[in-house]
Amino acid sequence: xxxxxxxxxxxxxxxxxxxxxxxxxxxxxxxxxxxxxxxxxxxxxxxxxxxxxxxxxxxxxxxxxxxxxxxxxxxxxxxxxxxxxxxxxxxxxxxxxxxxxxxxxxxxxxxxxxxxxxxxxxxxxxxxxxxxxxxxxxxxxxxxxxxxxxxxxxxxxxxxxxxxxxxxxxxxxxxxxxxxxxxxxxxxxxxxxxxxxxxxxxxxxxxxxxxxxxxxxxxxxxxxxxxxxxxxxxxxxxxxxxxxxxxxxxxxxxxxxxxxxxxxxxxxxxxxxxxxxxxxxxxxxxxxxxxxxxxxxxxxxxxxxxxxxxxxxxxxxxxxxxxxxxxxxxxxxxxxxxxxxxxxxxxxxxxxxxxxxxxxxxx
Amino acid sequence: xxxxxxxxxxxxxxxxxxxxxxxxxxxxxxxxxxxxxxxxxxxxxxxxxxxxxxxxxxxxxxxxxxxxxxxxxxxxxxxxxxxxxxxxxxxxxxxxxxxxxxxxxxxxxxxxxxxxxxxxxxxxxxxxxxxxxxxxxxxxxxxxxxxxxxxxxxxxxxxxxxxxxxxxxxxxxxxxxxxxxxxxxxxxxxxxxxxxxxxxxxxxxxxxxxxxxxxxxxxxxxxxxxxxxxxxxxxxxxxxxxxxxxxxxxxxxxxxxxxxxxxxxxxxxxxxxxxxxxxxxxxxxxxxxxxxxxxxxxxxxxxxxxxx
Numbered sequence: 001x002x003x004x005x006x007x008x009x010x011x012x013x014x015x016x017x018x019x020x021x022x023x024x025x026x027x028x029x030x031x032x033x034x035x036x037x038x039x040x041x042x043x044x045x046x047x048x049x050x051x052x053x054x055x056x057x058x059x060x061x062x063x064x065x066x067x068x069x070x071x072x073x074x075x076x077x078x079x080x081x082x083x084x085x086x087x088x089x090x091x092x093x094x095x096x097x098x099x100x101x102x103x104x105x106x107x108x109x110x111x112x113x114x115x116x117x118x119x120x121x122x123x124x125x126x127x128x129x130x131x132x133x134x135x136x137x138x139x140x141x142x143x144x145x146x147x148x149x150x151x152x153x154x155x156x157x158x159x160x161x162x163x164x165x166x167x168x169x170x171x172x173x174x175x176x177x178x179x180x181x182x183x184x185x186x187x188x189x190x191x192x193x194x195x196x197x198x199x200x201x202x203x204x205x206x207x208x209x210x211x212x213x214x215x216x217x218x219x220x221x222x223x224x225x226x227x228x229x230x231x232x233x234x235x236x237x238x239x240x241x242x243x244x245x246x247x248x249x250x251x252x253x254x255x256x257x258x259x260x261x262x263x264x265x266x267x268x269x270x271x272x273x274x275x276x277x278x279x280x281x282x283x284x285x286x287x288x289x290x291x292x293x294x295x296x297x298x299x300x301x302x303x304x305x306x307x308x309x310x311x312x313x314x315x316x317x318x319x320x321x322x323x324x325x326x327x328x329x330x331x332x333x334x335x336x337x338x339x340x341x342x343x344x345x346x347x348x349x350x351x352x353x354x355x356x357x358x359x360x361x362x363x
Numbered sequence: 364x365x366x367x368x369x370x371x372x373x374x375x376x377x378x379x380x381x382x383x384x385x386x387x388x389x390x391x392x393x394x395x396x397x398x399x400x401x402x403x404x405x406x407x408x409x410x411x412x413x414x415x416x417x418x419x420x421x422x423x424x425x426x427x428x429x430x431x432x433x434x435x436x437x438x439x440x441x442x443x444x445x446x447x448x449x450x451x452x453x454x455x456x457x458x459x460x461x462x463x464x465x466x467x468x469x470x471x472x473x474x475x476x477x478x479x480x481x482x483x484x485x486x487x488x489x490x491x492x493x494x495x496x497x498x499x500x501x502x503x504x505x506x507x508x509x510x511x512x513x514x515x516x517x518x519x520x521x522x523x524x525x526x527x528x529x530x531x532x533x534x535x536x537x538x539x540x541x542x543x544x545x546x547x548x549x550x551x552x553x554x555x556x557x558x559x560x561x562x563x564x565x566x567x568x569x570x571x572x573x574x575x576x577x578x579x580x581x582x583x584x585x586x587x588x589x590x591x592x593x594x595x596x597x598x599x600x601x602x603x604x605x606x607x608x609x610x611x612x613x614x615x616x617x618x619x620x621x622x623x624x625x626x627x628x629x630x631x632x633x634x635x636x637x638x639x640x641x642x643x644x645x646x647x648x649x650x651x652x653x654x655x656x657x658x659x660x661x662x663x664x665x666x667x668x669x670x671x
Binding site: 055056057076077078079082083084086088090091092093094103104107108151152155 | 565567568570571572573574575576577578581586589590
C-alpha cells in the first residue's frame with residue numbers, strides 16, 4: 001500500500017480569497033483515512049470555509065484538494081463522494097424523515113424501495129425508527145440533528161463533513177451526542193472532518209486537531225499534544241486555561257531556558273527552536289501544573305501573596321501575586337484538599353512547579 | 364365576538380372590545396360598500412327584465428340566464444338546446460388567461476429568483492425597477508403593445524433586420540397577441556409573491572440537495588419548487604383571475620375573432636344597445652367560476668403550507 005492510500009483528504013496550498021480579503025492563507029494538511037479530524041478555531045478563522053471547499057460549496061482560489069488521490073477541487077458538489085451534516089441541519093421540510101434520509105441514495109440511482117430500506121437501517125442506527133413517517137418540524141432539535149447525521153451517512157460517503165453540528169443543542173444533549181458521534185465514527189470507519197469552536201468538544205472527540213486562526217493553521221496534532229505543548233500564544237490561550245506571562249530569556253542550556261519574569265523572579269522553561277537568548281517572549285504554564293506550599297520545595301519555587309480563592313466545584317482556583325512580579329493562577333483539585341493546604345487571602349506562600357511545566361511560546 | 368368581548372367582566376376588557384369594534388369600522392364599510400352591495404346589486408339585476416334603451420324593468424325574469432345557456436331558435440319558441448356561443452367565449456377566456464398565466468410563470472419565476480438572490484441591499488431597487496412600467500396607465504400600455512406588435516412595428520422590423528424572418532409575423536389580432544398583452548399587464552403580480560417566498564427560502568436546503576448528489580435541475584424540482592409553492596400559487600391566482608375578466612387586451616390586441624368574457628360583459632353596459640340583466644348574469648357566472656377556481660387553489664395552498 002502506498003502512502004497516498006492512507007490519506008483521505010489532502011489539502012495542498014489551498015488559498016481562498018473574496019476580493020481583497022484572504023479567508024485562507026496557504027493551508028496544507030493531510031487528513032488520514034478512518035480518522036476523527038477536527039478543525040478548531042474561533043468564528044471567522046476560516047475553518048468553515050475550508051470545510052465548504054472540501055464539500056464543493058466554495059471554489060478554491062489557489063491550490064488543490066485530493067480525495068483518496070483524486071483531484072476534486074474542480075468538481076461540483078453533487079459529484080463529490082463526501083456528505084455534510086449542516087449546522088442548522090437543512091432537513092427538507094416537505095419530506096418525511098424516511099424520504100430525507102433516503103434522498104441521497106435515490107439521487108445515486110437507487111430505486112425508491114431500496115433507498116427506503118437503507119434509510120430505515122440508518123434510522124435504526126440513530127434510534128429514530130419510530131419517527132420515519134413524521135416531518136422534520138415535528139421533531140426536537142436533538143432528533144433533527146440525528147436525522148441530519150443519518151441522511152449524510154446513508155449514501156456511505158468516503159468522508160463525512162460536520163459543520164458545528166452540535167452547537168444548537170443544550171449542554172447535556174451535546175455531551176451525549178459527542179459520545180454517540182465518536183461511537184458512530186468508530187463503528188462505520190468513515191473519516192470524519194468536524195468543525196467546531198468549542199475546544200473542549202475538540203479535545204474530547206478528536207484523533208487529531210488542526211487549530212486555526214485568522215485564515216492560518218496554527219498547530220496540528222493530537223489533543224494531548226496541543227494541550228501539553230502549545231506551539232504559540234494563540235494556541236496556548238485558546239485551548240484550556242493557562243498562565244500567559246511575558247518573559248525575557250537570559251540563557252538557554254540543553255533545551256532549558258532561564259527566563260526572567262520581572263521583580264527578580266526567575267524560572268526554568270522548556271525552550272523552543274524559534275526563540276533565542278535575549279528575546280522577549282511569552283511562556284505558558286497550565287494552572288493545574290502548579291501547587292502551593294508554605295516553604296520552598298525542591299522544584300521551581302516563587303514566593304508571593306495570596307490574592308483570592310475561587311471555588312468552582314471540582315476545583316479551587318487561587319490567584320497569587322508574586323512580590324513585585326506577575327500574578328499566577330493555581331488550580332487545586334477539590335479532592336486533594338486533604339493533602340494540600342488552602343491559604344487564606346493575604347498569606348505568604350510559594351508557588352511551585354515541576355521542571356518542564358512551563359513552555360516558551362512562539363508569538 | 365372572540366377574545367376580549369367573550370372574557371367580559373373586567374372593564375379593561377370591555378373598553379378594549381369596544382375600541383376594537385370602532386377601529387374595525389372602516390374595514391366593515393369597505394366590505395359592505397365595495398364588495399357586498401355591488402355583488403348583491405348584480406345578483407338582483409341578473410334576475411330582472413331588460414329595458415330596450417339600457418337599464419332594467421323591475422320584474423322578475425330568468426331570461427338572462429336562459430339566454431346564456433339555451434338556444435331557442437330564431438323565434439325563441441323552441442325547447443332549450445345548449446347555446447354554445449357564450450360557453451365558447453368563456454372557454455376561450457379560460458384558455459387565454461391560462462396561457463397568459465403560464466407565460467407569466469415561465470418569465471416571472473426566473474425573474475423573482477434573480478431578484479431574491481441579489482445582495483440584500485440591491486433587492487429593493489430591482490423590485491422598484493419591475494414596477495416602473497406600471498406607473499403608466501394600462502390603456503396606454505396596451506395601445507403601445509398594439510404598435511409594437513403590428514406587422515410594420517418595431518418587433519417585426521427587428522426580427523427582419525437580424526435575419527431571423529423574411530416577412531413580418533402576423534401577431535396582432537391573434538390569440539398570441541392577447542396572451543402577450545395579458546402577460547405584460549399582470550407580470551408583476553406573478554413576480555412579487557414568488558419573490559417574497561424565494562426570499563424566505565433557506566438556500567442551505569439547495570446546498571444539502573447538491574451535497575446529496577442532486578443535480579441543479581433535480582434540486583429545483585424536488586426542493587426549491589415545493590418550498591416556494593405557496594408563492595407560485597398566489598402569483599398564478601393574481602394573474603389568472605384579472606386576465607379572465609380583462610377586456611382591454613382582448614379588445615385592442617385580439618380583434619373581433621378573439622372576443623373574451625370581459626368584452627362581452629362590457630358591451631352589455633355600453634350605450635343603448637346593451638342588455639343589463641344579461642351582463643349581470645354573465646358577471647355572476649364569471650364570479651362563480653372564479654370562486655370555484657380560487658377554492659381549488661386555496662385547498663392546494665393549504666396543503667402546501669401544511670407541509671412546509
